[in-house]
Amino acid sequence: MAYEFEPKIIGIICNWCTYAGADLAGVSRYQYTTNIRLIRVMCSGRVDPAFILRAFSIGIDGVFIGGCWPGECHYAPEGNYHAFGMTQLYKKLMAEIGLNPERLRLEWVSASEGVRFAAIMNDFYKKLKTVGPIGESEGIDGDELKARIEKVAKLIPYIKLEQSQKLAAASFTKEGEIAKKAEYDKIFTSEEIHRLIYEAPSYYIDPEKCQACGICLRKCPAGAIEGGKNLIHVIDQDKCIKCGTCLQVCPTRFSAVKKLVAEPVPAPIPEEARAIARKAES
Ligand code: SF4
Ligand code: SF4
Numbered sequence: 201m202a203y204e205f206e207p208k209i210i211g212i213i214c215n216w217c218t219y220a221g222a223d224l225a226g227v228s229r230y231q232y233t234t235n236i237r238l239i240r241v242m243c244s245g246r247v248d249p250a251f252i253l254r255a256f257s258i259g260i261d262g263v264f265i266g267g268c269w270p271g272e273c274h275y276a277p278e279g280n281y282h283a284f285g286m287t288q289l290y291k292k293l294m295a296e297i298g299l300n301p302e303r304l305r306l307e308w309v310s311a312s313e314g315v316r317f318a319a320i321m322n323d324f325y326k327k328l329k330t331v332g333p334i335g336e337s338e339g340i341d342g343d344e345l346k347a348r349i350e351k352v353a354k355l356i357p358y359i360k361l362e363q364s365q366k367l368a369a370a371s372f373t374k375e376g377e378i379a380k381k382a383e384y385d386k387i388f389t390s391e392e393i394h395r396l397i398y399e400a401p402s403y404y405i406d407p408e409k410c411q412a413c414g415i416c417l418r419k420c421p422a423g424a425i426e427g428g429k430n431l432i433h434v435i436d437q438d439k440c441i442k443c444g445t446c447l448q449v450c451p452t453r454f455s456a457v458k459k460l461v462a463e464p465v466p467a468p469i470p471e472e473a474r475a476i477a478r479k480a481e482s
Pocket of ligand 1: 403419420421422423424425435439440441442443444445446447
C-alpha cells in the first residue's frame with residue numbers, strides 16, 4: 201500500500217482566546233484534524249522562536265500559533281503584536297534557509313470562534329498535505345536540515361537584539377493589519393535577512409592586548425567570558441549572544457575586544473598560556 205503523508209502539526213496557543221476557542225470547538229463537537237497537538241501558553245507573545253525551530257528540527261511539519269485579535273491581548277505591551285512581528289521575521293528566515301515559510305502560521309482566534317478555530321485547523325492541515333514532509337519536500341536531507349536550523353537557532357539572541365526596536369514598531373488595529381504586514385515586509389528586506397544569518401558579527405579578545413581588568417567579564421550578560429585575576433580573558437563563542445557589550449566596555453587604552461564580521465574567529469588561547477604579562481612589568 202502506498203505511503204500517504206500525514207503532517208505532524210504543533211499548535212502553540214494563548215490561554216485567553218485561542219485556547220478557549222479550541223475548547224469551544226471541542227465541546228461543540230466541531231470536527232477538525234487530529235494531526236495537531238496543542239500546547240497552551242499564557243500569551244502568544246510567550247512563543248519563543250526557539251520553540252518553533254526546535255519543532256522543525258525534530259521533524260514537525262507545521263507550527264501554528266494562535267493569539268487574541270489585535271487590541272484584545274490581556275497583557276501590555278501587547279504580546280500578540282510581538283508574536284506577529286516574530287512570525288513575519290521567522291517566515292523570512294525560514295525561506296532564507298530553504299524551508300517553506302507556509303509551515304509556520306499565525307492566526308487570531310477569539311474565545312467565541314470555535315467554528316473558525318476548527319476551520320483554520322483543517323485548512324492548515326490541507327495546506328501542509330500539499331506542502332509535504334519537512335526537509336524531504338524542500339530537497340534537504342535530515343542532517344542538513346538540522347544544521348541549517350541550528351545555525352539560525354544559535355543566532356536567536358542576536359536576532360532579538362537586532363530586531364527589538366523594529367519589532368516594537370507602532371501598534372496596529374484589526375483594520376490596519378494589512379498595512380502593518382506591508383510595514384513589516386519593508387522592515388525585513390531580503391538583504392537584511394541574509395545579513396542576519398550570514399553576516400552576524402563575532403567578538404574576540406586579542407590575547408596580546410587584554411590586561412585582565414575584568415570589566416568585560418563582569419558586564420557580559422551571557423556569562424560568556426572566561427577569565428580571572430592576571431589571566432587573559434577569552435570569549436566562549438557558544439555562549440556569546442553577540443550583544444557587543446564587551447567591545448563597548450573594554451577600556452580604550454587596552455582596546456582588546458575586536459568585532460569580526462565574515463571572518464573566522466581565531467582559536468582561543470590555551471589555558472596554560474593565559475597568564476598575563478603586565479605592561480608595566482614588561
Ligand atoms: S558580545 Fe561580549 S558581552 Fe556580549 S555576550 Fe558576547 S562575550 Fe558577552
Ligand atoms: S575589558 Fe578588555 S582588557 Fe579588560 S579583561 Fe576584558 S578584554 Fe581584557
